[in-house]
Structures are given as structure tokens and as C-alpha cells.
Amino acid sequence: MKVIHDLKYVRDGEVVLYKKSPNRFWQCRFKLPNAKWHRCSTKHTNFDYAVKTATERYDESRFLHKYNLPLQSKRFQHVAELAIKDMQRELEAGIGKSVYHTYISSIRTHLTPYFAKKTIDKITVLDLRNFKANQLQKFNRPLKTSTLTNYNASLNRIFDTAIAKGWMSKSQVPPLSNKGVKGERRPAFSVDEWIIIMRALRTWQSMGQKTVTRNMRELLRDYVLILANTGMRYGTESQNIKWKHISWLNHKDGSRYLMIAVDGKTGRRELIARHNVLVYLKRIQSRFADLNSMTFDALLEAKLDVHVFRLRNGLQTNNLNQSFEQFLKYVGLLKDKFGDNRTLYSLRHTYATMTLMRGQVGIHDLARQMGTSVVMIERHYSHLNSAMKAKSFS
Structure with missing residues (x-):
């Protein structure tokens, strides 16, 4: 039986460190504004190192929670299998689309072998381009538009599953395109x-x-x-x-x-x-x-x-x-x-x-703050504004 002992409080009691016998590492727990407790191991036996790790994890978690981003994610292969199971259940219940068979085949034959170990919320446009280049080399011929459409639809099923499970946010979904157009988004940091x-x-x-x-x-x-x-x-x-x-x-x-x-x-x-x-x-x-x-x-x-x-x-x-x-x-x-x-x-x-x-500042106020025009904000960041308002339109 594991016994909790040596409770220590830091950050004015917001972060709790403790040991759980027989584990020799310091553990930590803290509560975010959503009132949910989060627990993790610091992987340290030294208390000072443990405090540093725990407070950094606390700050990062508050930061992610502030921007409605997931506190944890999953590998592509894990999410892909869940998406496949969902489609199979719908097919068995008679409410699934026949094209689901194509999606499942695309995921297992092409997408999972390539993206398997990639974390779902870290997949970028560059990764998608590299995947297409890999497919071109594999088949030694240009990919048909219908093939690219199936890949994109299959990926969307997987991304939707990850969003529903809280493993990524809508803003982290890379844009999918058959033509590979960049768009007008400007270089920024996630x-x-x-x-x-x-x-x-x-x-x-x-x-x-x-x-x-x-x-x-x-x-x-x-x-x-x-x-x-x-x-x-x-x-x-x-x-x-x-x-x-x-x-x-x-x-x-x-x-x-x-x-x-x-x-x-x-x-x-x-x-x-x-x-x-x-x-x-x-x-x-x-x-x-x-x-x-x-x-x-x-x-x-x-x-x-x-x-x-x-x-x-x-x-x-x-x-x-x-x-x-x-x-x-x-x-x-x-x-x-x-x-x-x-x-x-x-x-x-x-x-x-x-x-x-x-989601607390409108584009007009942001334009004034940044010394630019509303047109410029809408041109370069409207995709974010639409993503955040998606629930209002659904």
C-alpha cells in the first residue's frame, strides 16, 4: 500500500509536493482555475530540483489552460485507431457512410505508417508536404486529386477525434489543401x-x-x-x-x-x-x-x-x-x-x-493596440477569429 508523506507547500500553497512510498521521487499536485487537480512526478529525489520542475509544470499548465489548449496529447497512431473504431461502430450500426471503408484503408495503409509516432498536436503543414512527397516517391507518379481528398478527409476524422478527446485544439489543426497553397498567414510561434x-x-x-x-x-x-x-x-x-x-x-x-x-x-x-x-x-x-x-x-x-x-x-x-x-x-x-x-x-x-x-479582445481593439488596420487583422488572422466563433455557428 502506497503511503503519502513529507507534504511541502510552495507558491503560497498553490503547488503541493509530497512523497508516495515506496516511490523515491517527489510528486506534485496543483489545482487550475477549472477546479481540477493535476498530478505528476517531478522525476527528482532532490527537493530543490523537484520544486523547480513542479513550479515550471504549474506555470506551463496555467498558461495552456489560459489559452484553452490541451494539457496533454497523444501519438497519431493512438488517435487514428480510435477514429477507426468510431467509423466501424457507425458502419455496424448502419449509420456510417460507405466511404468510411476508404478512410479506414487510407489510415492503416498510408497515414499511420508515416505519422505513427508523431504527436497529434505537433503535425504541421510541412509534415503534410513531406508526407505527400513520400507518397509521390512511393508510387512514382503524380497523386490524383481524389487520392489527396481521401487523405485529407481521413486526417480530418483523426483531428476531430483528437479535439473531442481534448488532445488538441482547433487552432492546432494544420490547414489541408490539395494544391498546397500557403495562404496569407504570417510566421508566428505556437x-x-x-x-x-x-x-x-x-x-x-x-x-x-x-x-x-x-x-x-x-x-x-x-x-x-x-x-x-x-x-x-x-x-x-x-x-x-x-x-x-x-x-x-x-x-x-x-x-x-x-x-x-x-x-x-x-x-x-x-x-x-x-x-x-x-x-x-x-x-x-x-x-x-x-x-x-x-x-x-x-x-x-x-x-x-x-x-x-x-x-x-x-x-x-x-x-x-x-x-x-x-x-x-x-x-x-x-x-x-x-x-x-x-x-x-x-x-x-x-x-x-x-x-x-x-477571445477577450475584438479585432477592432486589437488593431488600435497594434497600430494597424482592421483590414490587416482580418486578412492575416481571420482564420483564428472564425475558429473561436465556430461554436456560435454550429
Whole structure:
């Protein structure tokens, strides 16, 4: 019989660590806003390491829950077999379509052998293109439109099963096309890719052999995090921000929000930063003795005519985009799911994507926040807006 002992509470009691005899590893549990408990093993016997793993898992789970994304997923083969069983049950009950026999054959003969070990929510457009190339090589002739249509219909059955089981979200389904058209979506980062970036930036900044490299990387870390949490354009719009451009917006209920005035290609505007931007700005402040001698509120009240994004020597740099490219190569995220290169500008599109995924901001308000037109938002992100409203139309 397993016995729970050594209960420890961290994060103000939100995360519970404990041991369960005879297992020697620390276990953890926490409750998300949906009131469901989540449990996992930290895989550590050392308590400090266990705390780090548990809190990271807690933060990631809250992040995924916030954007209505699955906390776990399954391999393609597992989901495919469930989809096949569903179609077989419908056929046996006399309510299935005859084409289901073709779908089942396509899944078992072609799709599963190729995608078997791939996690269902990680399949990208590039994976689908590679699959088609594999089929072309296998049959040594162009694929018929009817064949591609059957593949797509079979994949949709599998993706629908994964969505119904909570193993992926609609926004994670790659677009299926017989013609392989890219569309007008711009390179961005998915939620799981963004988690990888946030984690890797912490360690990558300390890996530089030279001081100048480490200083560049620590600035890049905060620059990337601030861009992704404000939606501002990289380059002149963000590089020209000075401490005098940042202020508090106070509400009658006592809450307050960081407001940043920027000059972009559509003119001057004031945007609202997400709350975690405060952490990143304070971290930048701490690198400079003259700024760190003040409280953060005093710093903003001083209205200093000093650039925010500077290296420790006080100088600005034009090499952040190149440094970000090196980082993306390091973490293997330079290419997006369409095969296009991502840059610092992709953080702006990531901001737009995640904001729309939350479903709390309309495209008109998002356009004003980002200093762009409603037409541009609709052109590049309407697929997300439609996906989130799907339930209203069904």
C-alpha cells in the first residue's frame, strides 16, 4: 500500500509536493482555475530540483489552460485507431457512410505508417508536404486529386477525434489543401513553441563565452519577452522607446496598467502592456546603477530621456535580429510550419494570435493596440477569429 508523506507547500500553497512510498521521487499536485487537480512526478529525489520542475509544470499548465489548449496529447497512431473504431461502430450500426471503408484503408495503409509516432498536436503543414512527397516517391507518379481528398478527409476524422478527446485544439489543426497553397498567414510561434523559447532564453543568455555575448543575450531575452507581450513592432518603434514614454494608467477601481507611448508607421499611439512586462522592465532597470537607485515608480515619474533597450555599457545595438536568428537555430525553431523563416517580427504576429485565441479582445481593439488596420487583422488572422466563433455557428 502506497503511503503519502513529507507534504511541502510552495507558491503560497498553490503547488503541493509530497512523497508516495515506496516511490523515491517527489510528486506534485496543483489545482487550475477549472477546479481540477493535476498530478505528476517531478522525476527528482532532490527537493530543490523537484520544486523547480513542479513550479515550471504549474506555470506551463496555467498558461495552456489560459489559452484553452490541451494539457496533454497523444501519438497519431493512438488517435487514428480510435477514429477507426468510431467509423466501424457507425458502419455496424448502419449509420456510417460507405466511404468510411476508404478512410479506414487510407489510415492503416498510408497515414499511420508515416505519422505513427508523431504527436497529434505537433503535425504541421510541412509534415503534410513531406508526407505527400513520400507518397509521390512511393508510387512514382503524380497523386490524383481524389487520392489527396481521401487523405485529407481521413486526417480530418483523426483531428476531430483528437479535439473531442481534448488532445488538441482547433487552432492546432494544420490547414489541408490539395494544391498546397500557403495562404496569407504570417510566421508566428505556437503556444508550445513559445514555452520552449521562454525556457531556453533563460539558459542561452548565460552560455556565451564572452562578456559582450552574454550582455547581448540578456538584452535579447527581455527584448523578446516585451515584444511578445505588447505587440509593438521591432526596430524603430521599439528601439526608440525611452523611460519617459512609459507610465501607469490608473483605474477608478484601484487597478493600474503599464502604458507605453510608441511612434510607429501609423503615427503615435499608446499601447497597454501585459502585466508580466513589469518584471522584464524591472530586470532591465536593475542592470544600471543610476536607475536601480530608484524605485520603479520613481523611475517612471522621473521621465528620463534615456533609451530602455540598451546594453550594460549604455549603448544601443542593431544586432538583436541577428542574435535572435542564432537563438532560433539553437532551439530548432527558425522555420515555421509552412517552412518560412521567423524573425523578431514574428513576435508581433505571435502576440496577435495569442490575443485572439484568448477571445477577450475584438479585432477592432486589437488593431488600435497594434497600430494597424482592421483590414490587416482580418486578412492575416481571420482564420483564428472564425475558429473561436465556430461554436456560435454550429
